[in-house]
Amino acid sequence: MSTLIEEEIEVRKGPWTTEEDTLLTHYIGRHGLGPWNMLAKCAGINSLINILFTLFFMFWVDLPLTSSGLKRSGKSCRLRWLNYLNPDIKRGNLTLQEQQLILQLHSLWGNRWSKIAERLPGRTDNEIKNYWRTRVQNKQQSSSSLKEMSSQFSVPCQLPECIVPSGSVINISEQIEFPQHETSPNAHARTCVDNNNLVLNGSYNIGRSGQDMEAFRLASMSAVGEGCWICNEMTDSLWQCRELGEMGN
């Protein structure tokens, strides 16, 4: 649905220019993250105040006066800020731990990219989504599947290799040794959430391909306590049982 505000102005699409980036960044720097539609309007040249501001700013930062101003939708501004301009965003490749965490969280939550992104500070949902689609999903689709990915990480796992017939159901509590500080008897049941083929009430449905089991195995690695491949820092910060409980909510 296009908003009235968006209809009022000619909305630009496509790649953002550095001038647009500068305008948006500077506006947010001055006024903070207001309502996006209002922001889009106010940051644009349509606002008389912003004409003056823009002219001043262009002069100040020595931009050419031919700049066309910001004619973007609120949505577009929000996306540009959240996925690119926000200074909190981490640049560079995902670390091994981040990649592993994405795998784990995806196995728990499915395509809940924004929720997964919350657990990866500095990473955006769009980035994680792109990572998953381009690098993980492609591998899943290939004959080698996730299994190859897990071996690629070369991480020891304390879990016994679980070979479960396709379509069968296992009880998680029988498969995973949880750390001693685990206090909630239902926590691991709650870690298994509402994604399509995922777990409910402590049981895990094995999909046809067996990839689900592998994904689950990856997901469960971090919950097996000392000696696990995952670094203690991550275990402490991300996988404490209290949090595991929260994940299911």
Next chain:
DNA sequence: AACAGCTACAACCGCAGACTT
């Protein structure tokens, strides 16, 4: 050097839920 195929990423679109009037 030219081309095709692939990869990574930015950006758009449509939808649903939240919020406001």
Next chain:
DNA sequence: CAAGTCTGCGGTTGTAGCTGT
């Protein structure tokens, strides 16, 4: 309560850059 509007999310697409032939 209903209609209108806004916001955020997930899916999808377009494209620039890279790599192999």
